[in-house]
Amino acid sequence: MSNVGTSQAAQKVTSQLFNKSNLKYLFTTHFWGPASNFGIPIAAVMDLKNKTPDTISGPMTTALILYSAVFMRYSLAIKPVNYLLFGCHVVNEVAQLGQGYRYLKYHYIDGNDKQLRA
Missing domain, CATH: 1.20.5 (Single alpha-helices involved in coiled-coils or other helix-helix interfaces)
Structure with a gap:
């Protein structure tokens, strides 16, 4: 060419x-809200590899799972629909569910919750 x-x-x-x-x-704000909010899912994805399961907060992970579920619904309910916000919370939902699984596996499936049983 x-x-x-x-x-x-x-x-x-x-x-x-x-x-x-x-x-x-x-x-x-339809762009900058979700763009600045992407810090949460980025941190959650990085924590999947870097954070040990004993340091995961069960209550906080549960709160973030619910938070992302609510805002996924909200991002589709508003007019105009905000697909960037939806994508941000989909990524966060998946990452937080992964963290929740790691938390449950460590504390309840693998039996590392000896402090909780005593």
Whole structure:
């Protein structure tokens, strides 16, 4: 492809990405709310590998599972539907369910809850 063809393709992609509608969306809470909220699921996913099961808080994990379930529903109920918020909470729901499984396995299935039984 020649430089002229590459330049025209780049201009076309740029104009589609940076159009008035997309820039308007970029400066709304519909974008920045979920974008800033992604810290929770990112931390939860990283904790799946890095955090030992004995340090997982059962009550907090349960609260985050319920929180994400509620906000998944909320993100689909509002108008306009916020798919970015929905995606954020889907990722968090899956990660928190993984943490919940690790918590239950460690404390109740593997029998590491000797302090709880005594």
